[in-house]
Amino acid sequence: MLITVDPTSAVPLFDQIATAVRIAVVRGEVAAGERLPSARELADSLDLNVHTVLHAYRTLREEGLLEVRRGRGATIATGAGRDYQDLRAALDTLLAEGDRLGLTRQALTGLLTHEETR
Amino acid sequence: MLITVDPTSAVPLFDQIATAVRIAVVRGEVAAGERLPSARELADSLDLNVHTVLHAYRTLREEGLLEVRRGRGATIATGAGRDYQDLRAALDTLLAEGDRLGLTRQALTGLLTHEETR
DNA sequence: CAAGTTGTTCTAGTTCAGCTAGAACAATAG
DNA sequence: CTATTGTTCTAGCTGAACTAGAACAACTTG
Secondary structure (H helix, E strand, C coil): CCCCCCCCCCCCHHHHHHHHHHHHHHCCCCCCCCECCCHHHHHHHHCCCHHHHHHHHHHHHHCCCEEEECCCEEEECCCCCCCCHHHHHHHHHHHHHHHHHCCCHHHHHHHHHHCCCC | CCCCCCCCCCCCHHHHHHHHHHHHHHCCCCCCCCECCCHHHHHHHHCCCHHHHHHHHHHHHHCCCEEEECCCEEEECCCCCCCCHHHHHHHHHHHHHHHHHCCCHHHHHHHHHHCCCC
């Protein structure tokens, strides 16, 4: 699983890490039970602080996507290996629609966050 | 057009205002040329600073959704009256998919922001 | 058991976006 | 001309994000 980070982005670093993991899961690039690099390792390779990586891991655990325990490290949660075909299709469709209408990503995420299903 | 704001939300206030306008446009609740309340008015009614509202208006203008000029105020841009049927459908589908998979809004917006079309 | 690994918790300091506040100013409407 | 409305500028405040270092608890491994 490739995890990269853009320090110049407005998106918080811990969020970028969390998203990188989510993407890997959605793409099926990681299987349930698979182990992530330790926080200290990943922090070193990304040139970040350990706490930032741990923040990301904590976030993912709260979402039920990771199992995190001391001594063991972080592993992809059982039950994370769902069928994400429809989700990916929905994402692609929405992105295409956004592009067609000339909407920014900010606008799209805003709509997604506040819009209620009708 | 109803514009409300949640001061306790993690979403920036100017962003909430911008999103409220976007939603109104997407829902077809406002027509092109329609005038928004003046920044000072809206700021008063929302109990916010004028600059915060102006920040939202500026953002929307940069997206091409608003025409903003001093003395005149802000009006919905010509060309904003597009067909948003497909967009709304795409939004609903994605939200439904996210719910089905138990994904948080944060996770969804993260995927939307970083995911590249394949 | 002993040692090393890894997450947890705590304190502490820095930076920056967002928000507020006030004022002067320019463009537009009436 | 006068009122309205956005633009620009300065200034200060706050909280989230990030960094840093340390002590500690749970787990793995030899």
